Amino acid sequence: MIQAILVFNNHGKPRLVRFYQRFPEEIQQQIVRETFHLVLKRDDNICNFLEGGSLIGGSDYKLIYRHYATLYFVFCVDSSESELGILDLIQVFVETLDKCFENVCELDLIFHMDKVHYILQEVVMGGMVLETNMNEIVAQMEAQNRLEKSEGGLSAAPARAVSAVKNMNLPEIPRNINIGDLNIKVPNLSQFV
């Protein structure tokens, strides 16, 4: 089971914090700080596994992390997860972010924190791996974004439009236009009123 997913930058500022086990707020922040210090000490050419810090559980827990440019992606897992599998999972998550945001960078994570959470929710749910097919995840996200746009942008607009038309004051249209000898019958336009 995945205990926590943390993303922070090279200075330790959190960019995504998701816990799947309940901890009080101060402990959560402490865990983020402690994890950052542990991970910062690691060189780039040594293995991606760290025995966990003392706060997030006992000897059963490991930190599996990957360093991408300015961001650290850290998954805290217990012994029931395959370590190499989690490394691949981090890669899947990052690639999905890349597809959804088009060349994702740290700024995307900062300004669209909620969207990152929604994407993560499609990959990992309740601490367990849900879906690893990138195309499916991306398709879902696009569908949800469309749904959001369709109701968010116009919000109550369709209802308003209908009532606006109903209240329109169209001037009375003459039924018969008499221009000399010609007799043009104007069709009944009442259905448009």
Next chain:
Amino acid sequence: MVPSLKLHDFMEEIRGAKTQAQEREVIQKECAHIRASFRDGDPLQRHRQLTKLLYVHMLGYPAHFGQMECLKLIASPRFIDKRVGYLGAMLLLDERHDAHLLITNSIKNDLSQGIQPVQGLALCTLSTMGSAEMCRDLATEVEKLLLQPGPYVRKKAILTAVHMVRKAPELSDIFLPLCAKLLHEHHHGILLGTITLIMELCERSPAALRHFRKVVPKLVQILRTLVTTGYSTEHSISGISDPFLQVQILRLLRILGRNHEKSSETMNDLLAQVATNTDTSRNAGSAVLFETVLTIMDIHSAAGLRVLAVNILGRFLLNSDKNIRYVALTSLLKLVKSDHSAVQRHRPTVVECLRESDASLSRRALELSLALVNSSNVRSMTQELQAFLESCPPDLRADCASGILLAAERFAPTKRWHIDTILHVLTTAGTYVRDDAVANLTQLIGGAQELHAYSVHRLYHALAEDISQQPLVQVATWCIGEYGDFLLENCEETEPLQVEEEEVMALLEKVLQSHMSLPATRGYALTALMKLSTRIQGDTDRIRQVVSIYGSCLDVELQQRAVEYNVLFQKYDHMRAAILEKMPLVEHGGPQTDEEAKESRDDTAPVPTEPQTSKLLDLLNLLDDTSGDTQQPPSLNPSPEGALVHLLDLPCAPPPPAPIPNLKVFEREGVQLNLSFTRPPGTPALLLITVTTTNSSEDEVTHFICQAAVPKSVQLQLEAPSGNTVPAQDGPPITQLFRILNPNKAPLRLKLRLTYNHFGQSVQEIFEVNNLPVKTWQ
């Protein structure tokens, strides 16, 4: 009033803040706005406010006032509101807040009537923060969703079921019957979830495990399809089709095949196929291969397959990728107990890994190396481990040192080698060894008579070089004191360097005066100096001088010793040689020798807990050959001269305590309960009560159970009764032993509860025993 910021601008401002204080100011201002907006702002904008609040929460600022807003947003019909509301619920709410139960209703509505994305959100929230009651309330809804066609919601429902089973185990009955059918689906997300669910159910109940053994053929078929299908873009990662699903299947096969011949046989071929055909050039393939190896080792597989598995691990140890080597070491550690000889073959590679600069890898290698030490390789392994000890990072030193000492204790080929090894560990990592290392070493040296000379020479030279490592100094000073005469002679085994008396005394004085020495160490040094006074040929003026100087030392313990030794020089000089002669062999665990062991232990507490005069008393006891406890009666006069006199006059052990009379506590229709008391002399806080139940009536007593309770400050331990039936007409009684620990000497009360069957009726009696004799607790 400054208007509320848009999300984007808000974040820009936070990033622009140069100091922590500035950031806090910006956030506090905005939080005030958010609070105001929650109270009476535009409901359509509520989701934006909550998003800002969640961002602030991630940075570590308080956000609890947003909890009720989450509920309102979840109840709103718009998707955009629900999305943020559910996210807020997952991040801000949890079981400990009462508010969390309020969303149960919203979740229920969304699960039954919502569109697919909304159902997905509700399931996600439930699986993250659902409490046991919520899970029970919503179980039927989730079950319904498991059975409906769309795969998106189904896969989420399955994982939610896993969470529900964890929180409320009785719900497994609902989900268990559906699993076998779900395995026939094709969607990978559903399969992945189902396998996770089956694993959870199997781990909880052996009955479920037996039930699911019948799906082994199906699992084998799914895995085979995955392995043999060609490249498919859908789920493949670096050319392996859905490695996540493969790994999960292998894990489940491991659980199902463990200890079960038939299932293991079904999987053997497939495991062999996966083991040989998986491409391991990329991480995904290695992950699958590792799981395969672990599964092979855990089930009843063919011998050839096991050998193949261990060889695969050995090959991975040589891989250049550090992650692979780490996982290989971890897996070998899991196997070392069951397949020791197979893992031994890879020992050289493991030892290589000790030299890694990577801390995680070297830690794993250390654990594995320690597990691989046996009597045949102990010398070479210890050499490697000692080399590692010198260069390893500080957090591994303690483990390494205790590991080497343990291995040496178990497999030492000769005593001399053992002493050498411990000496080496003490000089290299003295501050990291455990407390009993000093005791062990002194005992070891004491026992190896032929090596006394050798040990004392080596220890002397080690001490002369470095007096900072306390355990080493303690052992060395003890040895120099005990075997000082050997030190002054020549020893063939070490360099023939003549050691002068003056040098030895100078060294001991140096230890005494050094600010690096702990108080206990200085005590050792002073006593060693004293012992030397009988071992050396020259005069003892120098020693007398030192002893009298320390008679006014500020440390009370040292002062007491010094004054006593002074008296030994003056008034009792004729007894000095006898008092200070060599100690007999210390045995592990004897009551008398426990005192010795306590004193030679690395004692960081400056005031020892045993009485001040006990060390001298030990020597006298050895002399007088009295056995029994060395505890002083508390009435002893603490002044040193008087104490010495009293000790010399000490006639015998204190008289045994008078026996405590028996007590009858219960009588009913011929059934009687009697208590008899014993207080063993060695442990004053312990009281043993034997409860005897007799039956003089005409009907037997059956199903007799006696339970007891004592006041809080007292500890009670009930031993198993001799039986629970007393035959009629004074048949053999039931006896039961109660152990009572009463260190505070609190007045003892005992409450007893009896249940038994007698004359066809079930009897229950509860009563308190108040008239316990005073001697039971004083």
